Amino acid sequence: MNNVIGLNTIRFIILLLLQVMICNHIDLFGYINPYIYIIFIFLFPIKDERLVLLLTSFLLGMLVDLFSDSGGVHAAAAVSLAYARPVLLKSSFGMLYEHHSIKFSTTDLGSLIGYITIGTFIHHFILFSLEIFNISNILLILKKTLFSSIFTIILSVLIIILFSRNKK
Amino acid sequence: MQQIFNFVIRNKTFLLFLLLFSIALALTIQSHSYHRSKFINSANFLTGGVYGTMNSVDQYFNLKVENEILAKENKLLREQIFNKLSQTDSSYIDSTYSKGQYRVTIADVYKNSYSASNNILTLNKGQKHNIKEDFGVMTSNGIVGIIDNTSNNYSTVISILNTKNSINAKLKSSNHIGSLTWNAQSPNIVQLEDVSQYAPVKIGDTIETGGESSIFPKGIGIGTISDFESDISGDTYTIQVKLFNDMTNLGTVYIIENLNRTEVLNLENSSNE
Numbered sequence: 001m002n003n004v005i006g007l008n009t010i011r012f013i014i015l016l017l018l019q020v021m022i023c024n025h026i027d028l029f030g031y032i033n034p035y036i037y038i039i040f041i042f043l044f045p046i047k048d049e050r051l052v053l054l055l056t057s058f059l060l061g062m063l064v065d066l067f068s069d070s071g072g073v074h075a076a077a078a079v080s081l082a083y084a085r086p087v088l089l090k091s092s093f094g095m096l097y098e099h100h101s102i103k104f105s106t107t108d109l110g111s112l113i114g115y116i117t118i119g120t121f122i123h124h125f126i127l128f129s130l131e132i133f134n135i136s137n138i139l140l141i142l143k144k145t146l147f148s149s150i151f152t153i154i155l156s157v158l159i160i161i162l163f164s165r166n167k168k
Numbered sequence: 169m170q171q172i173f174n175f176v177i178r179n180k181t182f183l184l185f186l187l188l189f190s191i192a193l194a195l196t197i198q199s200h201s202y203h204r205s206k207f208i209n210s211a212n213f214l215t216g217g218v219y220g221t222m223n224s225v226d227q228y229f230n231l232k233v234e235n236e237i238l239a240k241e242n243k244l245l246r247e248q249i250f251n252k253l254s255q256t257d258s259s260y261i262d263s264t265y266s267k268g269q270y271r272v273t274i275a276d277v278y279k280n281s282y283s284a285s286n287n288i289l290t291l292n293k294g295q296k297h298n299i300k301e302d303f304g305v306m307t308s309n310g311i312v313g314i315i316d317n318t319s320n321n322y323s324t325v326i327s328i329l330n331t332k333n334s335i336n337a338k339l340k341s342s343n344h345i346g347s348l349t350w351n352a353q354s355p356n357i358v359q360l361e362d363v364s365q366y367a368p369v370k371i372g373d374t375i376e377t378g379g380e381s382s383i384f385p386k387g388i389g390i391g392t393i394s395d396f397e398s399d400i401s402g403d404t405y406t407i408q409v410k411l412f413n414d415m416t417n418l419g420t421v422y423i424i425e426n427l428n429r430t431e432v433l434n435l436e437n438s439s440n441e
Contacts, residue, residue, distance in 0.1 A: 020215075021222055024281075027416070030355060031283040050181045058188045067215050068281065069288035069324060071199025076192035083185040130196050132285050132352070140352065 004045055012060060015040050020067035023155075031144065034151040035074075037064055038123050039159060041082050042116055043104055046089070050082075057082035070131060077127040081119055088119050105164055116156050117149075124149045200286070200332070216322040219278035219290055227276075227419070234419050241308040270385055273297055273423040275305075278322070282329050282415050285352040289325040293423060294318045304384040304424040310412040311335070311377060311388055312421055328390075329355055329415055336381040337390055339367055340374040346407070348375075348390065355415050357394065360407040367405065369396050375409050382432045384424065 019037040026033055037060055044053050061078030065071060092115035093107065104112065124145045132141050176183065227234075279290035293299050295318050303315040305325050313327040314335070326333050334347040337360055344367035346360040360375060373393045379386025395408040426432075 017218075020218070027283045030416075033283060051184055054181070054184050054188060058192070061192065065195070066212070067218070067279075068284075069199075069279075069290075070284065070286075071197075072192035072195030076189055076196060079185060079188045079192060083181070083189075130193075133196070133200055137285075137352070 008040075008044065008056075011043070012040055012056070016060060016063055019064055024068055028151065029147075032147045032151055034148065034155045035064075035124070035127070036152060036155050036159065037074075038078065038081060038120065038152070039156050041078060041085065042119060042156070043160070043164065044082075044085075050086070053082050053085070054079060073127055073130040076130055077123045080126050081123040084122055085119070088115055088122075092118070104160070109161075112160070113153075113157055116160075117153055120149045120152050120156070121145065124152065212319055212322070216278065216290065216292070216319070220292065223276060223278050223292070230417075230419050233417075237308060237419075244308070269426065269428055271425040271427060273299065273425070275299075275323075275421055275423055277418045277421055280416070280418050282327070282355040285331050287327040287329045288316065289313065289327055289418070291323050291325060291421065291423070292321065294321045294323050296320050298425070299323050299423055300425075302383060302429075304426075305421050306384070306388055306424060307413055307418065307421050309414075310390050311384060312413065312415070312418065314383055315423065327415065328358055328411075335384070336378040337375050338378040339363070339369070340376050340387075341370075342368055345378050345380065346405075348409070356411055358391070358409050358411060360409050361404070363405040363407055365398060365403055365405060369393065369405055369407060371395065375407070382426055382429050385426070 015037045019035065023034050023036055040060060041053070041057050044056070057078040058075050061075030062072070064074040064078075068074070092111045125141070128141045128144045128148075132144075273293055275291040275293040277289055278292050281287045281289065289305075289312070291299075291305070299315060299318050301315055301318065305312040305315060311328060313325040313330070313333070315323050316326045317324045328335060328348060329350050329352075331350055331352055334349050336345060337348045338345045344364050346363040348358055348360055350358045363369065371393050375390045375393065377384040377386060377388045377390065389412050391409040391411040391413075393407050394410040396405050398405050
């Protein structure tokens with residue numbers, strides 16, 4: 001049990017630092033940044049309390065906001081993703097979720113990518129809607145959501161495959 | 169009573185989500201109004217420390233470019249000194265009256281951002297160095313923004329690449345003024361709005377600060393006109409301004425304090441009453 005808490009704490013800190021020190025400054029083509037800190041929310045242990053996940057996601061989002069001077073947009077998006085997570089898990093993994101027997105290190109890669117894709121789009125759409133905060137710029141919001149999501153999904157899947165999947 | 173407790177316990181996840189989401193939303197809304205992002209900003213010891221460490225590594229990669237900029241600026245300053253000397257050579261100078269109107273502080277940019285719609289920079293000078301809200305920030309090329317929040321050692325700057333900002337600017341060739349805004353499209357182009365239709369607008373002309381805002385001195389360069397169109401009503405022009413500054417690459421900046429600012433503001437307030 002302690003092992004799980006320790007692993008998640010380390011993941012929390014490393015992802016936060018990676019996000020604010022490197023990923024916030026990539027600015028590909030001027031405005032595309034990946035937001036890889038949401039990997040923490042994707043990989044959070046499933047059996048644990050949902051309240052803990054909500055609170056830690058809020059804290060993580062708030063810290064990213066603190067570093068990027070963005071008010072509370074990351075916190076709002078991260079909390080929404082954490083709240084929507086059970087629905088995403090059910091739709092992507094189906095029976096496995098019902099039996100509480102998902103292990104991210106051994107699940108089928110296709111459903112994992114599906115799960116991450118939907119989650120990332122939800123998170124980024126809320127993030128950019130709140131950041132731009134102007135419904136007349138809906139095209140800009142959608143453009144940013146699409147391109148940043150693609151970047152985030154590719155990076156997230158690569159990171160998860162590299163670091164937390166068991167070698168066969 | 170029992171029922172209320174039961175309701176809370178049954179829906180605790182949803183209620184907690186609602187609470188956290190509204191806190192985040194409140195902070196977002198508050199950060200969208202000018203000068204209100206007081207609680208969550210990067211002018212504090214934690215973020216300042218992390219960005220400071222990053223900056224000390226990052227500086228080495230830009231040394232060559234920074235040196236070139238400094239050398240260019242030295243040349244410019246020397247020219248100005250020589251011109252000044254030759255002008256005032258024969259006149260009488262009383263040092264008590266010739267105290268400058270502006271005080272300049274050098275600062276390093278600890279965090280730069282240009283991809284969001286409201287960009288905010290972090291500098292490594294704060295209240296300890298006499299930096300306060302509403303001081304101007306510029307580089308040797310042109311203006312960068314206005315100081316927003318300050319802590320003891322750090323301060324945040326509302327960049328000109330910020331949809332909340334509007335800075336007074338004018339054409340160099342005439343005295344027609346307008347206000348500088350940004351439409352969040354490109355980090356090299358800002359918009360100058362509400363310029364009178366009588367202004368002689370030509371592509372390639374220079375735009376500079378107007379000196380009306382009491383934040384920046386008059387005549388600091390901003391950029392050149394890259395395109396312009398008249399509004400639907402036909403009374404005013406909206407001008408696309410290509411910035412002199414490369415906002416994506418800022419190392420050292422100058423913070424400008426107008427020592428007469430309070431006097432000007434007091435005077436304006438008393439005439440408004």
